[in-house]
Amino acid sequence: MDLFEPSASFDTRPLAARMRPQALADYVGxxxxxxxxxxxxxxxxxxxxxxxxxxxxxxxxxxxxxxxxxxxxxxxxxxxxxxxxxxxxxxxxxxxxxxxxxxxxxxxxxxxxxxxxxxxxxxxxxxxxxxxxxxxxxxxxxxxxxxxxxxxxxxxxxxxLKPLDQTALMSLIQRALKEPQGVQQPLALSDPQQLALCHAADGDGRRLLNLLEAAADLADPQGKLSDGLLSEVLAHRPQRFDKQGDVFYEQISALHKSVRGSAPDAALYWYARMLEGGCDPLYIARRVVRMASEDIGNADPRALSLCLSAWDVQERLGSPEGELAIAQAIVYLACAPKSNAVYLAFKQARQATMGQESLEVPLHLRNAPSSLMQQLGYADGYRYAHDEPEAYAAGEDYFPKTMSPAQYYQPVPRGLELKIREKLEHLRQLDAQSPLKRRED
CATH class of the missing domain: 3.40.50.300 (P-loop containing nucleotide triphosphate hydrolases)
Structure with a gap:
């Protein structure tokens, strides 16, 4: 008999294939x-x-x-x-x-x-x-x-179909340890060891059975496996993550919503999950910059600079220094006062220009670098704001003539935008009192 020829009773298929249920009643999860x-x-x-x-x-x-x-x-x-x-x-x-x-x-x-x-x-x-x-x-x-x-x-x-829960995974382990088509060598696992296998499987039954088979290969003749050897089996435990797939976008969404919800601990958790899954830190850095503008805005303008600095650290130094800098930026954003006023204002302004005819720039707002332009009335009547009281040309109109003035930016009463809001309200009062209105409301 060939020493390397498997016996007739030895099934060479992977454990996951051998354990595939043969009846609907045996299906778990x-x-x-x-x-x-x-x-x-x-x-x-x-x-x-x-x-x-x-x-x-x-x-x-x-x-x-x-x-x-x-x-x-x-x-x-x-x-x-x-x-x-x-x-x-x-x-x-x-x-x-x-x-x-x-x-x-x-x-x-x-x-x-x-x-x-x-x-x-x-x-x-x-x-x-x-x-x-x-x-x-x-x-x-x-x-x-x-x-x-x-x-x-x-x-x-x-x-x-959902990831298998702990009950389903434990059921798979018990079947693999007891049934004839299961683990083909002695293997005795403690309850904590079985639980560790379930956690490492991360809801994936096939991964669980592969890990179990690897554990059986390392067990001693009596089927005992030390915690140290089990740790080696579980050493590489990738998180569920698919670059550019659903899980990828679900996790970046969870990170963004945690920041927006002022939950720094949850934000750090999702950030760590994405890194563990293999996400490029530069991608997260770019998204963090977006968060700074979309969700913090002018409530704390320092947030944008901090995020750009974290991006720069990642590009210059790589990991782990860059990852820590991004983590710092994420925590800052989560704790900062929130405002999406600029985001909403820009969105409304973009919508206002879509499908609109090309409205001409009013003559008084045009630059006049040549004598011909001056003769045509370019810049005629323009009021230089720095020469006006409070450096503000009260009553001036900067929209196209055929377009009604709009108010897109609505600062929130939080952070620096509270001051900005007060300033804009004051300027509107000056507009209302000015005898130099370019057009009537």
Whole structure:
């Protein structure tokens, strides 16, 4: 017998593949979909399964659920992945489905990573969904609102799968330790060690089983594993994060909203989460500058300078000095007085110019660097503010003649903007009292 030839009883498949449940009753997690009375459970019990999209993070059971649904309902199952399959394979699956229809059996087509099909490729599914050739289940980790075309999405019911909770993960561990197809060598884990594995899995059942298999490989012949060795197994524990994907934008949104909500501790948490997940600190620095203008504004103008300085530190020194400087800026923004008055004013001003004809600059506001321009009346009647009382030309009008003056900027009664608000109110009183109004209100 070859020393390196595995015995017939040794299953060389990864633990995650061996532990894939064989019956719907063994499926763990997603109770919000499969609990009694839920729409999907009702459809299963009545054998009225519909085409759907399973949207969720990796390792939560999308492929497994589709396979078990086909098995439970006696459907002819065709499992494809958009990573390796294309339009030709979908057409072949549809032809198989038609053949099965002639025998009275329905077909379930499962397409994993459906977002990898271009939106044009996704159209190939439409006629088969329309005429009932097959039941389609797609799976994706990406936001279907952006990755699926509207025609396909309108024909599917979207079910969101959630990360597995601690109860579901502990159940997987117990099954893997006890069942014959589970861990194939002795492994005895304490309750704290099992809990550490669950935390490291971060809601991903596949990751949990991979970690468990790695732990079994390091255990002694009696199945015991020291905490030190377990720490080595769990040493690389990336947070759930996808650059330019949903989780990416969810976390930057949480960071921004924490700053806006004056919650420095929460803001630091999301900042650390993004760094741990591999986010470029320069991206966060750029977004922090945006926060300074959008949410603090003139309530504390120093915030913008501090954020630009933090960005500069990151570019000049890199990590960890730059990351700390960005953290300092984030805490400052969270604690600073808040005002979105400039943000709203700029937004209104932009909207006012959209679709508007090109209104001419009034002659008195034009520069007159040449004698011809002076003869044409450029700058005629312009009042130099520094020569006026309080350096303010009371009653002057700086808008186009055919446009009614607008008031976009509304300073809030907080921080420096409280003073700005008082100043603008005073200037408006001077305007109201001025005999030199260029036009009547």
């Amino acid at each position: 997603q109770e919000h979909l499969l609990a009694s009375g839920r729409p999907l459970r009702e459809a299963i019990e009545r054998n009225t399964l519909y085409s759907m999209l399973l949207w969720g993070p990796p390792g939560v059971g999308k492929t497994t659920l589709a396979s078990l649904l086909a098995q439970h309902l006696g459907l002819h199952a065709i499992l494809l992945s958009a990573v390796t399959a294309g339009v030709r394979e979908v057409r072949q699956a549809a032809e198989q489905a038609r053949q099965q229809q002639r025998t009275g059996q329905r077909t379930l087509l499962f397409l994993d990573e459906v977002h990898r099909f271009t939106k044009a490729q996704q159209d190939i599914l439409l006629p088969y969904l329309e005429d009932g050739t097959l039941i389609f289940i797609g799976a994706t980790t990406e936001n279907p609102s952006f990755e699926l075309n509207a025609a396909l999405l309108s024909r599917l019911r979207v079910h969101v």
